[in-house]
Amino acid sequence: MYMIKKWIPHSLTSRLAFLFTIAMVFFLLFMNLFVYWATMQLVYRHEHQLLQSKVDVITNEIADDLTSRSAFNHAHLQQVLSKFVNEYQSVSLFTADEKKIITVQGPKWRPEVTRDIEKIFTPESYFIMQKKALQDERTFSVPSLSTPLRLEMVEDTKPLNHFIHILLLILGTTSVGAILISGVGGYFFARLSLRPLNRLMTEIYQMEASHLSSRLSPRSTAKEITTLTEAFNSLLDRIEAVLSKQKQFASDASHELRTPLTIIDGYLRLLDRWGKDKVEVREEAILAMKQECVRLFGLVDDLLMLAKMEEGSVSTEILEVQELTPLLEEVKNAWRSAFPSNLRLVCRWEDSLVLPMEREKIRRLLDIFLDNARKYTDEGEVRLNVYKKEEWVHIIIEDTGIGIDENELPFIFERFYRVDKSRSRQRGGSGLGLAIAKSIVDIHQGHVTIQRASQGGTAVHIMLPAHSSI
Template sequence: MIKFFNKKSKISWKITILYALMFIMLLFLINFAIYFFLSNFIDDNIKKNINNTSEFVISQINNQEENNGEYFNAEILQEISRSEENVFFRILSPEGEIRAQSRYLQEMQVPITAQITEFRSGNRRIAVRTINLADYSPATGYLQVVKDITFEKNFLDFLILVLIIAAAFGALISVFLGYFTTKKMLSPINKVTETAREISFNDIDRRLSVKGPDDELKKLALTFNSMLDRLEKAFKKQKQFVSDASHELRTPISVIKGYVDLLNRWGKEKPEVRDEAIEAIKKETENMKQLMENLLLLARGDDSELIKNEELFKFNSLIKEIIKEFKLLKDDVKIEFEEKAEIDFWGDKNLFKQLIRIFIDNSIKFTSKNEAIKLMIDKRKSEKCLVIIEDKGQGIPEADLPHVFDRFYQADKSRTRKKEGSGLGLAIAKEIVESYNGEVDVESSEGEGTKFTIVLPINN
């Protein structure tokens, strides 16, 4: 039994054995109840028959007139025995000598006992009751009422045998039926196991077939398929992310390698070549550093570990500070800021500074020097902060709109190839907004400009 319940045992065997044990216990209780009630019923009938017959014989004795001390002879006892099935009589003197008896009792040693007692005589099983006649009639001596109970006892013995055999067959049938039933019921789990074992990175699009009743196993299959959907989506994103990151890193590394080769050939002889190479390598190194920091920020966001140093700050003042910085860096930048509400916001000031910078920088890249970039901040009745960044730049083609927040995605490859950036800015912005349970939306028409709308719950 221990073998079936160790840690390595199959759950189907464990359920089968438990099912069989419970079924065997149930059979045992049913069989015990059957035998107990039948045995008591038969014993009660035997006792009742002996007692009733004893009363009948005593009444007959009391009705007889005295006849030289003899109350019954063998013929009379035999006649009563014929009227009572398997019941026989013996009359003893006060000294225990036989005065009269049924022929069935000849040569039989019958114990003298006041209580109904069972004993064996050869292959026969007998019940006897001995009555003192002086307690019930003027006569003296003893009356023994004897009943042959061989048939009843053999029936009970046969019943025990039948019940044991039936229990054994029932136990075997319960094991086989339990095993096949359990195996059938657990087959969906086996399919889940086999599918999980067979699925690899290259065929993660496989799914379990979901059929049958709406039970726990079907819910398990649906849950497993849902998990595979999430894994497939994550694997595809990871694969695309690695591919895009490799592509973005390939260019600066190639540039650095080219300038290193240039330095190796001409750097010692031409100072202007050396200075140009050093400046280019420095610039590309900074770009790679920024790219790595952006990748790290996105990775932390994916793992729900975006580090935040939160405080209460004035959102309006933060935007004004950012606009001032951009105007100091680029004199020709035109940014108009409309304040429709004063917003006090609880959050990471540096993250939101990076957020607004990303959208302004993105608008500057695709807006001509003569056009102004418009910012607006407002407060909705639902206690939400609304920030809008709008430009009149070249816009985004309709086919590219659903992908503008994807990592490394650049809407127009031919026009953005010369632009600065790695295609991670908008992805980072979306990550920051969603980390505060906010929403970001984009509206754009090619050649007419772009509008980004940020909605953030106010948590102050």
């Protein structure tokens, strides 16, 4: 197998030409064998028919001659046989007890054929034989002959061998020519067929990483090349989208990290210049830097969590089948005290809500959406409704806040995306909460959608697979 692979060319053009030539070799080999076999069958059948016709004529004439004569004339019989025998034939007359009466041979008859008469179609001497008995009662009218006669005629195939050699020479010459033409023609045909692919490769090599906005032109009429071009352009679209998101992420992350670092740096400069001697300034600076450090740690933790989720290091195998009700009670008690007096939290859920989950991540998921509802709802209420329907546990969180514009909805799960940049920054958002929430839902193989609520505000609908009791 290694040797076969070693001989196969690596170039696609050469490989196609090579395979086409190999296929042509086998095709010609089969066709030549068939032509040779069919031709030989026709030639030998024709020669047998000619020899049989000649034997019939000879036997009729001998029978007539013997009937008209009162005695067997050896010289006359030889003269009769000689006029029917060509230079590559031999004819003999035998009695019924295989006694030879007379033999007449052509001038080019080979003696070795006579020795191999019993070895029909041997490699040393190929020949054709026809036998016929003279059964006519007239043969018995010759007084010197008391038994029927048998005529045997043999033809040497040497002239046919010459024809066979010519046939083999023609077949071999045409086959070699056809193989050479198929090899050269297959190579140029393959190059012509692959020209659109080579042009496509040239365009790909000429593309620069800094200019991925350009696309390949579908100039080929071949369906396969057009499909390949469209697939590559689609790949470029996805790569460009990913690179754009990465650039945006790097810009947003650096901006988010730079803000608290700038505040910390400002207080450090303040302390270094004159604030370290004043207790109230020192205390204010220490408190502000602690808050910004907490914000930095939270941002770094969120980024690490997103990275782990995207890398797949958080496996679904850690999910355990648990009751959701205790967690809902915990969330209700924790957030009810965090809501201001002008904002009410209403919680309702069914009993026996069981699903495979990681408890801390589901708690983080609920905290993210309840925290957003609290931040962007000045007054009214936030409703948490949990129920089971068919094979899903539905978690719905609705508020009466400022809501989200419909044009912003397709982008809200992107990292660092803010609906209202200035207001989000004033309320302490980093733009990572909804991206983390979406990743948590994906880990649990669920679905999450956000839309405007019927009474204004925002409605979050989370669907998580429920545990099957079967």
